[in-house]
Amino acid sequence: MQPKIDLDFDQQHLWHPYTSMIEPLPCYPVSHADGVYIHLETGEKLIDGMSSWWSVIHGYNHPVLNTALHNQVDQMSHVMFGGLTHEPAVSLAKKLVAMTPSQLTKVFLADSGSVSVEVALKMALQYWMSRNEPHRNKFLTIEHGYHGDTFGAMSVCDPQNSMHSLYAGVLPQHLFAKAPQSRFEEAFDQSDLDDFAAKIQENKNQIAAVILEPIVQGAGGMRIYHPEFLRGVKQLCEQYQVLLICDEIATGFGRTGKLFACEHARIEPDILCLGKAMTGGYLSLAATLCTNEVAEVISQGQAGVLMHGPTFMGNPLACAVANASLSLLIDSSWQEQVCFIESCLKSELQPLREVSTVADIRVLGAIGVVEMRHTVDVKAIQRRFVEAGVWIRPFGKLIYIMPPYVITQSELSQLCKAIRDIVVNLE
Structure with a gap:
């Protein structure tokens, strides 16, 4: 008892x-x-x-997820991911590459959603450092966004109306465009993109990446916006050669009716953040995926590596239950x-x-x-x-x-x- x-x-x-x-x-x-x-x-x-x-x-x-954990704990609960690898992590990466948009082929396994956002921001900054454009160190996002509670993530949350406005004086200052007003189920008002387009054009030489929650903004107000806005953002990112980060920590794995919310707009980001539902709620685990180009440019830079490495990165228990959870989802x-x-x-x-x-x-x-x-x-x-x-x-x-x-x-x-x-x- x-x-x-x-x-x-x-x-x-x-x-x-x-x-x-x-x-x-x-x-x-x-x-x-x-x-x-x-x-x-x-x-x-x-x-x-x-x-x-x-x-x-x-x-x-859930019996399937319970069994996955029981089986894995008998093998190993954790080993460091630096210099070592294991089957649960490799299998999970295979699943994620197969499930996500086709150009996302590199997988960084983090230990929480906020950390996956930190990794995404670092990827974007290192990408431009490696291309000898370190001045591109600002992020453009939209109002009412929420990306987590760690400092990098907080800096791209809504600066006025979010739960993090208390820290506004100490966070890095980034760029915020007006949030779209066109609702998901209604006609799209093209003027929704005007402020975003103006800010990306005006600051194109400073912006490392755009980061946003596709279609559904979570803790910033549970706002649901029109896919055409996201499609327009992707086009502007391509026009001005700016990376696009999609934060699908909340929306990923089917919550919006598509496997990933960016599918509503038929676009693919350069970097994708995942978490929450990945393990079916059993253990904390997240992932940041990126394209070959992003990974290769970073790897050719001065550092030659991505400068991040959490202690519990690729935890075997979390990866094992994530594998079982994603198999359940795919087969259901x-x-x-x-x-x-x-x-x-x-x-x-x-x-x-x-x-x-x-x-x-x-x-x-x-x-x-x-x-x-x-x-x-x-x-x-x-x-x-x-x-x-x-x-x-x-x-x-x-x-x-x-x-x-x-x-x-x-x-x-x-x-x-x-x-x-x-x-x-x-x-």
């Missing part, structure tokens, strides 16, 4: 994400999880609407599952458009967003969701879900009903 969780110690000593140590938000004690359910120590059984922040696409305690009917989730979310969340306190409803693939007109009380609304038997964690004005792909219609309906009931009562 598991020992009872010491919640008093937790509140006094454990620092949870984005939480005050003086007035911490309550934390609910989890005893175990299986399928789409999180079981609390207090007896509640909650349908998970968050996939543990986008990652648990196959559900919890994930497209039908995501399409079904999208259809359910649209039909069940649309009625909330009539609620006066709701500003917008957005759905794409297995992502559903209810944007309120005012910031919600996370503590109060979280408690009400738990009472309704669901796990949904809002932030700011957003009540959003991205459930595991294996969720059933009745489970998804319970999630949506809980949102509807609580939102209506907020009027």
Whole structure:
């Protein structure tokens, strides 16, 4: 029998994400999880609407993923990746090269999504250093973006409206264009590209790369924009010979209805960041992929190597479970599952458009967003969701879900009903 969780110690000593140590938000004690359910120590059984922040696409305690971990731990849990290699890493790289856009052939295995962004930024900077253009050291991105919590990643997050605005005075200063306003499902307004085009033209000799989240901007506001904007960005990058980095840490592996969100625009980036769902939510692992040209130019430069090497890079346990997770995904009917989730979310969340306190409803693939007109009380609304038997964690004005792909219609309906009931009562 598991020992009872010491919640008093937790509140006094454990620092949870984005939480005050003086007035911490309550934390609910989890005893175990299986399928789409999180079981609390207090007896509640909650349908998970968050996939543990986008990652648990196959559900919890999956027998195939459990077996992959058990088998690998008997071989080796970890060896350094400097000077050594192993089958799980090689097999994973083969899968990633086969799955991702065709020109991405080189794979750097990092240990978290933020680190994969740091690696991508370093790749772009070293690329231009190796081409004797070190003055190309700025990044161009769009407002409302989010790329992680490490310093390089923070520097390309929205400088005014993001959770990182506190650090604006110490972060490197990069270039920010206006975010697109054209919605995914509506006609594209070509003027969305005007500010971006002006900034890339004006700063073309300083820009190392453009970095953005394709189609869906995550923690910066859960905004879903038109594929034509991304297509236009790619054309401008080619015109001005600027590298394009696509951050698909959140959107990769089917979440938007395409295997990778950049497929909505039929474009290929020069560098791609992946993470979150890659291991099915079991262990932290990420990857940065790039083209042959990027890798070769870096390797011909003064350093001759990419200057990065995390201790847990290519961890065998993480790679083994990622291999199993990606095989599960490829062999499953994930497209039908995501399409079904999208259809359910649209039909069940649309009625909330009539609620006066709701500003917008957005759905794409297995992502559903209810944007309120005012910031919600996370503590109060979280408690009400738990009472309704669901796990949904809002932030700011957003009540959003991205459930595991294996969720059933009745489970998804319970999630949506809980949102509807609580939102209506907020009027």
